[in-house]
Amino acid sequence: MNTLYADIILPFAVPGTFTYEVPEAGRELAIAGMRCEVHFRKKIQAGIILRIHQEKPSGFQPRQIIQFPDDEPVVSTLQLRLWIWMSTYYMCTLGEIYQAAVPALFKSGSETQISLNQMLDTDTLDLDDRSFILVEALKHQKVMQLKDVQELLGIKQIQSLLRKLVMNNVILLQEEVRDVYKPKVRKLIRLTERFQDEEALRQLFDELNRAVRQQHVLMIYLQLAPEGEAVSRAVLLKKAEASAAVLKAMTDKGIFEETEEVVSRLKLSGNSSLTRSKLSLTQQEALHSIRSQWQEKEVVLLHGVTGSGKTEIYMELIEEVLERGKQVLYLLPEIALTAQIIGRLQERFGDQVGIYHSRFNHQERVEIWQKVQQGSYRILLGARSALFLSFQDLGLVVIDEEHDYSFKQQDPAPRYHARDTAIYLASMVAAKVLLGSATPSVEAYQHAHTGKFGYVELTERFAGMELPEIELINMQSETQQNNVVTHFSRKLLAAMEEAVAGKEQVILFQNRRGYAPYVVCTSCGWTPVCVRCDVKLVYHKFSGELRCHYCGYKQEIVTACPECASTQIIVQGFGTEKVEDELQALYPAWRIARLDLDAVRTKAGHEKVIHAFEDGQVDVLIGTQMVTKGLDFDNVRLVGILSADQLLQFADFRASERAYQLMMQVSGRAGRKQKRGKVLIQTLRLDHPVLGFVQRHETHTFYEEEIRQRRNFKYPPFNRIIRITLRHAEPGLSLNAAYGLVNALGNGPAFEVLGPVQPAIARIRGKYLSEVMIKVRNDGQSAKAAKQRLRQAMERVAAKKEWKKVEIIPDIDPV
Incomplete structure (x- = not known):
């Protein structure tokens, strides 16, 4: 029988795959997508099989796969094809995609276990102090992990110590695979068969006359389970107010038997109520147009003003896809949005709806992954990572708020755009794609108006509601006329007072979190900056800290200037925390909440704030772009x-595009029902053209002007952009390497190289940055040629000794 070899993806940023030999006992399980465990760098590591073949590698003897932990593949061949496309298009490694795509418990490696050599008399050994402490600890703990030894000895560098003890046969090292996914179980209690008979049960009560607590537990059990069926152990103990020892005694006597059942970690919504809203004539026409355009095009853009009822159209189309037995992927840019949308979807589709995003713990993510793979979830709602799930029969992809920048992964790799990747995924399985937005991306708008995408427009709000009235407030003249209180114009305050007095609600948008962007000494101008980044530290009043929003560095607030010893330290600018603080001081009776990253860090944090606002428990909601x-x-x-x-x-x-989208989106929150809403925009630049487009609701005029400028200056969608960032801890080295990269690239007929430059923030997380931009003609062949040239240039730079440790990070289609 011929020997089989497996090319395996491991979760590391290393090009290519790793080849291992398939053991005879595992030949039947050795298929693409199967998880396996292999030896890698003196550890045991989980990987995914990409390919099985009979081509023996030259130059080395492959090690054998240790084992296959699963009976079925955890990754489908469709997913592997998507990974291969992503690695090529986004210029990243398969290992980086594996790291991002698969739940952490499917990537479990091994941990080093340290134990004492029991064959050695350690009392006769001449040990130094640290070795003696470790040996004594191992006599009591039997097995320790590396982190335990580091904590015990109070040092991080323990490898030389362990190496010496291993060479002297004092300790033994072995690798143990970390725990992987474990189904959640609950313990059940039921009456044993011998006491199911009524006469036997009566005798049992007589026998328990002296065991009053046991008799009470038995009575409570019969109340919960009159037919002798199994009940939850935890519920029985709580109802009976009994200890576990009492229940154990009854189990030992053969009165009860204990069993286990697997339960879901996920909250279930119950059965669907099949509620549905009646579509307006405009919505029905849009629905018909989408169906019609899908006959010829794979992707349709639904461009509907805020409040036009796009979600109801989504749900009609989702129902049609479910009736055909297929699955639906519903992508949203923010976890915050899932709180509202999931309620509406579950109300209509019940437990067919699943949610997937980064706030779930590792065990929950595995459970969701498996439910999608098994087809238990027919609709999957989630942020960008949801597109990596193992769909079995995908029929529709809905990408809501398709314009949003959160769909683009920034760091670490893979730096993919979820919208574009989802469109490619849909094309692989002939699924349809619906993009939805009130403010489409310039790229999607242009594709729709040149025929690449279908296009459907909703110009009216549902039920005839008017779009909000938008007014610009000139903060320069308001300040001169003494009409500004802290950061609020008197006109805005008066409008807020009127709304709250009328039992209506207010949203305030400030796209900066924290209390103040920075603090400054008024005597000498000193400002605290991050020790690892070239940015000022942001003041957070609630925690009493100065924080860096780039690397997480923080320090206590300063009360005296370290340069001149002055105590005249003031805050400059304002963030959402300061807005909340000052507004509460002005209106103590108002109920005010904040929706930003600092205020809602838990899995349910977004949901709590949003539901409180929905239920009328909050008068004013202050937020960053989360509220848009x-x-x-x-x-x-x-x-x-x-x-x-x-x-x-x-x-x-x-x-301009981003400012327009944010202002139009947040404006759209006003006046959804009954009464026309109002939007007040505070600005120092009344003449800015974007503000005019927003105030007059001139959507198409804005896009036409933006597209004209993009065409003139060769920006997307007319050219593609590749941004290359080079970084290194030594000043100047990244810039020198960037010049080397530019020289290696040259300029080709299909692309133009710009730079290198140092960005506005030239150092982040202790590394100095330089950037190079490549503008590529917008066709497939030009992009391939540019990427090939870039790969060669990167290899040439990395081959130079002085630049070997410079990180080179390509970002395709940056936003």
């Missing part, structure tokens, strides 16, 4: 944008 994304609140009368200028001042070709 598709949330639907019935009672919001007023939206205030506190500083529009912050959105317009970025040195980026997408700055």
Whole structure:
């Protein structure tokens, strides 16, 4: 029988795969997508089989696969094909995709276990102090892990100590595979067969006359299970107010028997109620148009103003797909949005709906993964990582708020765009794609208007509601006329007072979290900066800390300037925390909540804030861009944008697009039901064209102007962008390597190289950055040629000794 070999993906940022020999006993399990455990760098590591073949590698003898932990593949061949495409398109490794795509418990490696050599008389050994402490500890603990030894000895570098003890046969080292997924079980108690008879049960009660506690437990059990069926052990103990010892005694006597059943870690919604709203005539026409355009195009853009009822159209299409027995992937940019949408979907589709995002723990993620793989979930709602799930029969992909920048993964690799990757995934299985947004990306808008995508527009809000009235407030003149209180114009405060007095709600948008962007000494101008990044530390009043939002560094607030010893330290600027603090001081009776990353860090944090606002328990909601994304609140009368200028001042070709989208989206939260909403935008730049487009609701005019400028300056969607970041801890080295990269690239007929430059923030997490940009002609062949040239240039730079440790990070289609 010919020897089989497996090319295995391991979860490391290393190019290519690793070849291992398939053991005879595992030939039947050795198929693509199967998980296996192998020896790698003196550890045991889990990997995914990419390919099985009979080609023996030259130059080395492959080690054998240790074992196959599962009976079925955890990754489908469809997923592997998607991974291969992503690694090519986004210029990353398969190991990086494996690391990002699969739940952590499917990547479990091994841990080093340290034990004492029992054949050796350790009392006669001449040991140094640390060795003696470790040996004494092992006499009592039997087995220790590396982290235990580090904590015991109070040092991190323990390898030389362990090596010496191993060479002297004092200790033994072995690798033990970490625990992987364990199903959640609950313990059940039931009456044994011998006491199911009524006469036997009566005799049992007589026998327990002296065991009063046991008799009481038996009575409670019969109340819970009159037919003698199994009941939850925890419920029985709680109802009977009994100890586990009492129950154990009854089990030992043969009165009860204990069993286990597997239960879900996930909250179930119950059966669907099949509630549905009646579509308006406009929605019905849009629905018919989408179906019609899907006959010729795979992707359709649904461009509907805020409050136009796009979600109801999604649900009609989802129901049609479910009736054909297929699955649906519903992508959202933010976890915050799932709180509202999941309720609406579960109300209609019940337990067919699953959720998947980064806030679930490792065990929950495995359970969701398996339910999708088994087909238990027909609809999967999630953020960008949900597209990696193992769909069996995908029929529809809905990408809501398709314009949102959160769909693009930044760090670490793979730096993929979930919208574009989901479109490719759908094309692999002939599934249809529906993009939805009130403010589409310029790329999607252009594709729709040039015929690449289908296009359907909803220009009216549902039930005839008017779009909100938008008013610009000139903060320069308001300040001159003394009409500003802290960061609020008097006009905004008056509108808020009117709304709250009328039992209506207010949303305030400030796209900066924390209390203040920085603090400064008024005497000498000193400002605290991050020790690892070239940024000022952000003041967080609630925790009394100065924090870096790039690397997480934090320090206590300073009360005296370290440069001049002055105590005149003041805060500059304002974030959501300061807005909340100052508004509460002005209106102590108002119920105010905050929706930003600092306020909602737990899995249910978003949901609690959103539900409290929905239920009318909050008068004013203050937030960052989290409040702009598709949330639907019935009672919001007023939206205030506190500083529009912050959105317009970025040195980026997408700055106008992003500012327009954020302001239009947050404006759309106002006036959803009954009454027309109002939006007040505070600005110092009344003449900025983007503000004019927003105020007049001139959507198509904005996109036409933006597309004209993009065409003139060769930006997407007319050219593709590849941004290469080089980073190193030594100043100047990344810039020198960047010049080397530019020289190696040259300029080709299909692409243009720009740079290198140092970005505005030139150091992050202790590493200095340099950037190179490549503009590529927007066709497949040009992109392939540019990437091939870039790979060769990266190899040439990495081959130079002085630049060997410089990180080179390509980012395809950056946002």
